[in-house]
Amino acid sequence: MEDAYPAFVLHSEATKPPMDDMPGNTDAAQFGARFGEDRTDEQLMVAFARGHADAFSALFLRYKQPLFGFFRRRVSDPALAEELTQETFLAVLRAGSRYQACALFRTWLYAIAFKILRAHRRKAIFRDMFHGQAPAGHEPAVESGVATEVLMRQAVGKLEPLDREVLLLREFEQLSYAEIAELLGLPLNTVRSRLFRARTALHDLLAAPAPIENLAETEERA
Amino acid sequence: MSYQTHTVAPEDVMALLDGELSAAEAAVVSAHLEQCAECGRLAAELRSTSQSLAQWAVPAAPPALDNSVLESARKAAGKHKAARPIRTVSLSFWNWRLWAIGGGGAALAALLFAAVVASSIFRGDRPTAQRLGVMVYPQVEQKEAFAVSSKLRERTASEPVAPPPSAGIVGIAGMEQDSLQSASSAAVGKARVVAQSTEEKSSSAAGAAPMIARGVSLSILVKDLAAARPVVDAILARHLGYAAQLTISDDGSPRNLQASLRVPAPELPAALADLKTLGRVTRETQSGEEVSQQHADLVARLQNSRETEQRLRAILEQRTGRIDDVLQVEEEIARVRGEIEGMEAEQKALEHRVDFARVDLQLSEEDKARTKVPTASLSTRLERSFDAGIDHATDSLLGIVFLVEEFGPVLLIWLAILGLPAVLVWRRYRRVKARG
Numbered sequence: 001m002e003d004a005y006p007a008f009v010l011h012s013e014a015t016k017p018p019m020d021d022m023p024g025n026t027d028a029a030q031f032g033a034r035f036g037e038d039r040t041d042e043q044l045m046v047a048f049a050r051g052h053a054d055a056f057s058a059l060f061l062r063y064k065q066p067l068f069g070f071f072r073r074r075v076s077d078p079a080l081a082e083e084l085t086q087e088t089f090l091a092v093l094r095a096g097s098r099y100q101a102c103a104l105f106r107t108w109l110y111a112i113a114f115k116i117l118r119a120h121r122r123k124a125i126f127r128d129m130f131h132g133q134a135p136a137g138h139e140p141a142v143e144s145g146v147a148t149e150v151l152m153r154q155a156v157g158k159l160e161p162l163d164r165e166v167l168l169l170r171e172f173e174q175l176s177y178a179e180i181a182e183l184l185g186l187p188l189n190t191v192r193s194r195l196f197r198a199r200t201a202l203h204d205l206l207a208a209p210a211p212i213e214n215l216a217e218t219e220e221r222a
Numbered sequence: 223m224s225y226q227t228h229t230v231a232p233e234d235v236m237a238l239l240d241g242e243l244s245a246a247e248a249a250v251v252s253a254h255l256e257q258c259a260e261c262g263r264l265a266a267e268l269r270s271t272s273q274s275l276a277q278w279a280v281p282a283a284p285p286a287l288d289n290s291v292l293e294s295a296r297k298a299a300g301k302h303k304a305a306r307p308i309r310t311v312s313l314s315f316w317n318w319r320l321w322a323i324g325g326g327g328a329a330l331a332a333l334l335f336a337a338v339v340a341s342s343i344f345r346g347d348r349p350t351a352q353r354l355g356v357m358v359y360p361q362v363e364q365k366e367a368f369a370v371s372s373k374l375r376e377r378t379a380s381e382p383v384a385p386p387p388s389a390g391i392v393g394i395a396g397m398e399q400d401s402l403q404s405a406s407s408a409a410v411g412k413a414r415v416v417a418q419s420t421e422e423k424s425s426s427a428a429g430a431a432p433m434i435a436r437g438v439s440l441s442i443l444v445k446d447l448a449a450a451r452p453v454v455d456a457i458l459a460r461h462l463g464y465a466a467q468l469t470i471s472d473d474g475s476p477r478n479l480q481a482s483l484r485v486p487a488p489e490l491p492a493a494l495a496d497l498k499t500l501g502r503v504t505r506e507t508q509s510g511e512e513v514s515q516q517h518a519d520l521v522a523r524l525q526n527s528r529e530t531e532q533r534l535r536a537i538l539e540q541r542t543g544r545i546d547d548v549l550q551v552e553e554e555i556a557r558v559r560g561e562i563e564g565m566e567a568e569q570k571a572l573e574h575r576v577d578f579a580r581v582d583l584q585l586s587e588e589d590k591a592r593t594k595v596p597t598a599s600l601s602t603r604l605e606r607s608f609d610a611g612i613d614h615a616t617d618s619l620l621g622i623v624f625l626v627e628e629f630g631p632v633l634l635i636w637l638a639i640l641g642l643p644a645v646l647v648w649r650r651y652r653r654v655k656a657r658g
Binding site for chain 1: 232233236237240242267268270271272274275276277278279280281282283284286287288290291292294295296650651654655
């Protein structure tokens with residue numbers, strides 16, 4: 001089992017993970033990390049739009065793990081999470097020439113990721129509706145045998161979908177209330193109230209945890 | 223836990239912990255937290271929940287992700303666009319915006335197409351069926367003409383060629399009683415006779431096929447009128463037709479030829495095709511008039527008159543009487559005889575109209591015709607185009623109105639038929655989505 005990374009606290013100048021410890025690093029990736037040491041996300045994106053491939057490598061190294069975590073917490077299949085992560089970065093590549101530094105790159109990136117996630121969910125719903133098949137997947141936390149993660153996933157899965165999304169975006173993606181409101185198309189006060197409701201509900205759920213059960217469906221909802 | 227007695231909302235406590243309050247608001251909430259144990263417990267709970275969530279770690283991203291994405295990045299940086307992904311989530315198919323845009327565009331295109339079609343159908347005052355009849359008639363008649371065509375050809379080949387009765391207009395007066403003669407124009411120099419017995423015509427008239435008198439009006443621009451004239455004669459000779467009237471004018475204005483041609487009905491399509499090779503067709507009008515009923519009435523009246531004549535002759539032969547009575551019967555016989563001859567002539571004229579289609583041909587010299595077209599000024603052209611634009615817009619709007627009137631009820635029915643399943647599918651989709 002690979003080492004587990006805690007969720008990163010993201011900012012525009014995000015803390016970079018130690019490069020030497022990252023599995024699968026390439027020379028280009030290391031060069032990209034050095035290239036982006038003193039640059040903000042937005043500066044790197046503009047540089048990439050002007051043809052600097054290393055700028056994108058730096059961005060990729062900054063956001064590879066957070067983005068993979070974003071999807072990994074929301075879909076049950078690790079391969080699918082990897083695929084969605086790849087698709088998000090490819091979408092960034094395609095849209096790179098149109099990027100304008102009028103918004104935080106992080107918000108823009110998660111907006112793309114969220115659209116891709118919603119597209120995946122729509123497909124899953126249609127598959128379920130017309131073919132009567134639940135999306136394939138298995139529970140990685142069960143395989144890893146970490147009971148706290150299982151309990152956490154189970155508790156989060158019991159929240160209302162929108163409350164859950166607001167909570168995850170705040171806790172793991174570290175988006176501000178305004179960014180969450182923009183991303184989900186909700187009023188700011190609604191984000192506040194839903195986040196409060198999700199946190200108190202989760203506190204109650206964690207205080208009285210249910211027995212561990214098959215969480216595949218719960219994971220898909222998340 | 224009740225927060226109704228607190229000066230700050232519980233969401234404000236949460237926002238303080240998240241760093242979402244301004245400095246002034248944060249100072250107020252912080253001061254409240256120091257005094258209020260209940261809100262302090264809430265803050266502790268919220269911190270605890272966040273710390274619990276932080277334990278939810280995910281494995282490291284697979285190393286394979288680096289290669290595929292960074293390779294695409296290198297290509298994209300060179301081309302400023304990304305290569306197609308190897309494994310992609312087909313977003314486009316499920317993207318409702320694309321569906322909406324595509325569906326809207328298709329609906330708009332269909333509406334425009336319907337408007338154009340409707341405006342062309344409903345333009346003018348005549349009903350659709352009547353307008354379409356101009357096109358339908360020749361096709362119906364064409365089938366009938368082909369049936370008669372073989373008979374005409376056989377008779378033409380077997381019977382001797384007769385001289386033309388006269389130049390110019392060929393009337394029915396010079397024809398024999400039991401046969402119908404036709405001749406090509408005198409200018410051709412040779413004539414052929416197409417004959418068909420009255421009995422055959424009567425039987426064909428009594429048959430199921432309608433009798434249709436066809437007429438065609440053709441305007442053609444030719445380069446050289448002098449060269450076109452013999453070609454017209456040759457076409458007439460080839461198709462056993464003739465010129466009932468032919469006028470050539472050369473009075474300074476563009477030279478033109480106006481002719482009223484008669485062509486055997488079965489030969490009409492071929493003759494028209496040949497005539498159209500003379501030059502550029504600027505106008506073509508075809509019409510068909512059904513005279514079946516008229517012909518049947520005429521035959522019946524003729525039969526009655528003949529029987530009356532026979533009875534009168536029998537009276538004259540069998541009965542004897544005063545001379546005044548004899549003279550009166552003879553006068554009556556003469557009157558009936560006159561009616562019979564008039565009706566026979568009318569019958570033959572009618573049958574001739576059916577057998578020989580009328581072609582009104584107008585040939586104009588192309589170059590001169592072009593030079594005579596005056597060049598309109600820019601303001602005139604702008605005015606004309608503006609008027610035409612208004613007309614087209616009006617036609618299109620009227621077309622849409624007519625279309626809605628004509629197909630609106632049917633569309634409502636189909637909407638009712640298809641709408642119910644669509645609503646059911648949508649509700650099922652929402653239920654499945656709500657279930658997660």
